[in-house]
Each structure stands twice: as C-alpha cells, then as structure tokens.
Amino acid sequence: xxxxxxxxxxxxxxxxxxxxxxxxxxxxxxxxxxxxxxxxxxxxxxxxxxxxxxxxxxxxxxxxxxxxxxxxxxxxxxxxxxxxxxxxxxxxxxxxxxxxxxxxxxxxxxxxxxxxxxxxxxxxxxxxxxxxxxxxxxxxxxxxxxxxxxxxxxxxxxx
Amino acid sequence: xxxxxxxxxxxxxxxxxxxxxxxxxxxxxxxxxxxxxxxxxxxxxxxxxxxxxxxxxxxxxxxxxxxxxxxxxxxxxxxxxxxxxxxxxxxxxxxxxxxxxxxxxxxxxxxxxxxxxxxxxxxxxxxxxxxxxxxxxxxxxxxxxxxxxxxxxxxxxxxxxxxxxxxxxxxxxxxxxxxxxxxxxxxxxxxxxxxxxxxxxxxxxxxxxxxxxxxxxxxxxxxxxxxxxxxxxxxxxxxxxxxxxxxxxxxxxxxxxxxxxxxxxxxxxxxxxxxxxxxxxxxxxxxxxxxxxxxxxxxxxxxxxxxxxxxxxxxxxxxxxxxxxxxxxxxxxxxxxxxxxxxxxxxxxxxxxxxxxx
Numbered sequence: 001x002x003x004x005x006x007x008x009x010x011x012x013x014x015x016x017x018x019x020x021x022x023x024x025x026x027x028x029x030x031x032x033x034x035x036x037x038x039x040x041x042x043x044x045x046x047x048x049x050x051x052x053x054x055x056x057x058x059x060x061x062x063x064x065x066x067x068x069x070x071x072x073x074x075x076x077x078x079x080x081x082x083x084x085x086x087x088x089x090x091x092x093x094x095x096x097x098x099x100x101x102x103x104x105x106x107x108x109x110x111x112x113x114x115x116x117x118x119x120x121x122x123x124x125x126x127x128x129x130x131x132x133x134x135x136x137x138x139x140x141x142x143x144x145x146x147x148x149x150x151x152x153x154x155x156x157x158x159x
Numbered sequence: 160x161x162x163x164x165x166x167x168x169x170x171x172x173x174x175x176x177x178x179x180x181x182x183x184x185x186x187x188x189x190x191x192x193x194x195x196x197x198x199x200x201x202x203x204x205x206x207x208x209x210x211x212x213x214x215x216x217x218x219x220x221x222x223x224x225x226x227x228x229x230x231x232x233x234x235x236x237x238x239x240x241x242x243x244x245x246x247x248x249x250x251x252x253x254x255x256x257x258x259x260x261x262x263x264x265x266x267x268x269x270x271x272x273x274x275x276x277x278x279x280x281x282x283x284x285x286x287x288x289x290x291x292x293x294x295x296x297x298x299x300x301x302x303x304x305x306x307x308x309x310x311x312x313x314x315x316x317x318x319x320x321x322x323x324x325x326x327x328x329x330x331x332x333x334x335x336x337x338x339x340x341x342x343x344x345x346x347x348x349x350x351x352x353x354x355x356x357x358x359x360x361x362x363x364x365x366x367x368x369x370x371x372x373x374x375x376x377x378x379x380x381x382x383x384x385x386x387x388x389x390x391x392x393x394x395x396x397x398x399x400x401x402x403x404x405x406x407x408x409x410x411x412x413x414x415x416x417x418x419x420x421x422x423x424x425x426x427x428x429x430x431x432x433x434x435x436x437x438x439x440x441x442x443x444x445x446x447x448x449x450x451x452x453x454x455x456x457x458x459x460x461x462x463x464x465x466x467x468x469x470x471x472x473x474x475x476x477x478x479x480x481x482x483x484x485x486x487x488x489x490x491x492x493x494x495x496x497x498x499x500x501x502x503x504x505x506x507x508x509x510x511x512x513x514x515x516x517x
Binding site: 007011014017018021022024025028029035 | 370470
C-alpha cells in the first residue's frame with residue numbers, strides 16, 4: 001500500500017513545489033513589481049557608507065588638505081599603490097625648511113582596497129569615497145593625484 | 160489510409176527533374192530556417208522566464224525588450240574559435256552535432272503545424288518520431304566519445320541510459336493515445352480530436368498517460384530535473400565540454416528543438432494539435448493561419464510548463480532516476496494501456512459535447 005501512497009505523495013509534492021515557484025513567477029511576470037535586482041543605469045544603486053570605492057583626500061572650501069607628507073600611508077601600503085613626492089617648503093618668516101607634499105600619487109589600478117593606508121594616517125587626511133565608476137579606456141587615467149593643484153596644508157593639523 | 164495534401168505533395172505535384180530537387184531543397188531550407196529561428200526564440204524565452212522565476216528581469220538590453228539578445232549571442236558564438244582537443248577522434252567529434260541536428264529535424268518534419276502544413280504525412284508518423292528521436296542520443300554518444308574526455312563520456316553514458324529507460328514509458332504513453340485514435344498518422348490523430356481532445360475524451364488513462372509523457376519527455380530532452388547528462392556541478396558541461404563556438408551552439412539549439420518536438424507531440428496527442436478549442440475559429444477565413452496560431456499557442460504553453468519544471472525541481476540522482484522509471488512509470492504505463500484498451504473496447508469515452516447533442 002505504501003507504493004501507491006508514495007505515488008500520490010509524489011504527485012502532491014510536485015504540485016506543491018510548482019505552486020511555490022508559480023507564486024514567484026506570475027506576480028513578477030505580470031506586474032514586474034517584485035523584481036529584487038537593481039536596474040542599475042536607470043535606478044541609482046544602493047551603496048552603503050562604508051563601501052570602499054577609492055581613496056580620496058579631503059579638501060575644505062579654501063583648498064586646504066590635512067596631509068603633512070609623513071609618508072605613513074606609503075609605508076603601510078602592501079603593494080606600493082601610493083607614492084608621495086614631497087618637497088621642502090621654506091617658511092618666509094622664520095626661513096626654516098619644512099616637509100610638505102608635492103604630489104600624493106595613488107595607483108587605483110593596483111589598489112586592493114585593504115584600507116591599511118587609511119588606518120595608518122595619523123591626521124585623517126585620506127578617506128574612502130563610495131565612487132565606483134572606475135572604468136576607463138586608458139590605463140593611465142587610473143593613476144590619480146589626490147591633492148588638488150595649488151592646495152596647501154590646513155593650519156593646526158600638525159599641533 | 161488517405162494521405163492528406165501536405166507541403167511536400169503540394170509543391171511537387173507538377174514538378175519533375177531538377178525542379179523537383181529544387182523544391183525539396185526549398186522545403187529543407189524552410190525547415191532549417193524554422194529550426195534556427197525557433198531555437199533562438201526558445202533560448203530567449205527560457206532566459207526571460209528564468210529571470211521572472213528568480214525575481215529578476217532577464218535579458219532586456221539588446222533590442223526592444225531584449226528581443227535581439229539571442230541573435231547577439233549567436234553572432235558571438237559564430238565569431239568564436241573552433242577548438243578541438245589534440246587527441247580527439249576528428250571524424251566522430253565533428254559528426255556528433257550533425258547527428259543531433261538531423262535527428263531533431265527529422266522529428267520536426269512529420270509534426271503537423273497546421274492543416275496541410277506538414278513536410279511529410281506518413282502513415283506511421285508517431286512511430287517515426289519515436290524512432291528518430293532516439294537517434295539524437297547517438298550524436299551525443301559519438302560526440303562525447305570523439306572528444307576523449309572522461310566527463311563527456313560519463314555524461315553521454317548517462318544520456319544513453321536515460322534515453323533507453325525513458326523511451327519505454329514515453330512509448331507507452333503514446334500507445335495509450337494511439338489506442339484512442341486508432342491510427343499512427345499524425346494528421347489523423349489531430350482529426351480524431353475534432354469533437355473532443357483526447358485528454359478529455361480519454362479521461363483517467365489519458366491523464367495518467369499525459370503525466371507520464373511529460374515526465375519522460377523532460378527526461379528525453381535532457382532538461383532539468385533530468386539533466387544528469389550535463390550536470391554542471393558534477394561533470395563540467397557533460398557531453399559538450401570540449402565543444403566551442405558553433406559546435407556548442409548546434410548542441411544547444413538541438414536541445415531546445417527537442418524540447419519543442421516533445422511539446423509539439425504532447426499538443427498533438429493530448430490537446431488537439433492545431434484545432435481551435437471548441438472550434439471557435441472554424442468559421443473564420445485563413446484556416447492555415449488559425450491552425451498555426453492555436454498550435455504555437457498550445458506548444459508555447461507546454462514549453463512554459465517544461466520551463467516551470469526546470470526552475471522548480473532539483474536534479475535527480477542517477478539511482479533515483481532509474482527507480483522512478485523502472486519501479487513507477489513503467490508499471491503504471493503498462494497498467495494504463497490495459498485500462499485504455501478496456502475503455503476503448505467498452506466505449507466508456509468522456510464526450511460531454513456529444514452527450515449534449517452539440
């Protein structure tokens with residue numbers, strides 16, 4: 001008797017399974033309201049704050065950054081994605097030389113988004129941005145200079 | 160047994176010599192075109208339906224509503240390099256997909272798409288389809304043997320095993336309908352359903368036969384849940400692991416074409432083929448068009464059910480596959496034939512329209 005019981009149970013479970021998937025299919029096919037995927041170019045994607053897109057340097061409205069040129073990020077970077085070209089800056093009042101960044105070069109093509117540079121930075125000069133539109137036709141465009149041209153160190157960072 | 164007028168006879172009735180050959184070539188080209196177009200459309204439908212089942216949209220970028228997606232895919236496949244393993248058996252490797260395609264095209268040739276729209280209307284049509292659809296597995300076997308890859312061979316052996324097993328119960332399901340129709344000719348099977356479709360006329364045995372036919376048809380076209388042949392997780396891609404470019408595309412198209420043939424067979428046997436339900440369009444002009452319309456509508460519904468199976472049921476293990484066939488479907492099919500014979504003999508058919516005097 002269990003033979004026939006098995007057959008009826010099998011048929012019952014087949015229809016049960018089909019009703020489950022049918023409940024996904026028909027509302028979705030008729031109204032398209034149940035789609036859970038993000039239709040990216042039309043819809044803005046949902047990006048969390050902690051998303052690691054690329055490393056950027058924060059600048060305030062007077063074009064001042066917080067980078068002292070200490071090179072801690074360059075040392076912390078495991079694969080050499082960060083290069084800092086620094087220069088001597090002469091204080092016109094005292095005539096003393098001081099280290100400052102000329103170019104903070106960031107190779108996005110090599111970066112593994114490990115976040116070690118940001119943890120290493122003593123002055124919180126660099127941070128993550130959530131921008132993810134990195135595709136370019138030229139590899140050279142992925143080498144970025146993070147400090148803006150003409151920018152200088154913000155006052156009071158070194159104290 | 161009267162042969163109805165079909166495409167072949169219509170075009171060749173007043174031709175001879177090279178013109179006759181030309182007409183034959185034209186019919187073959189028509190069917191090849193249909194083969195390609197239907198394959199592409201079915202792949203598109205499969206992907207859209209899969210998308211909706213998984214709460215996605217599916218391909219919707221190329222062309223309006225994604226309608227040109229598979230054409231783009233086909234162009235990509237054409238432009239790909241055809242790569243052959245170094246130690247492959249070159250003849251068998253290349254012959255594999257021709258066997259598969261020819262088997263599906265032969266199956267396609269006897270299916271009545273509409274009244275008089277049929278390449279060949281032989282008097283053993285249904286038997287012919289059952290016979291040639293088994294040739295396809297030969298293509299899978301020699302293609303897998305020729306590519307000299309152990310995963311391909313395991314997949315092909317499973318395919319052979321599956322085909323031998325499930326061909327039996329599919330055949331018994333077909334025989335149940337042949338008992339009701341009293342003929343093997345496809346066009347006459349359709350004509351016999353003019354008052355009532357066989358799924359209604361044959362009530363219990365026809366319903367059981369339909370369920371068996373759907374299960375074994377899914378198994379014969381190697382679709383999920385019976386896709387042990389390909390079994391992505393276990394065998395790479397099964398028998399077509401070593402095929403690239405168009406070689407792969409031919410196998411892929413033939414698989415969808417086999418699904419179309421199984422669905423067309425199910426429609427012809429159980430749902431009245433190209434006949435309109437209750438004859439609602441019989442009085443309208445353009446009978447061939449309406450026949451095509453109803454036929455393709457029904458076939459698409461049955462194909463949708465196959466796709467529904469695909470996105471619902473998990474794949475069977477090989478032992479479960481054999482238990483299902485030999486312990487359940489085959490005995491049920493045998494008992495079902497006896498039941499159908501009894502019903503036909505005693506005339507216990509379910510014909511509500513005839514009882515109402517319509």
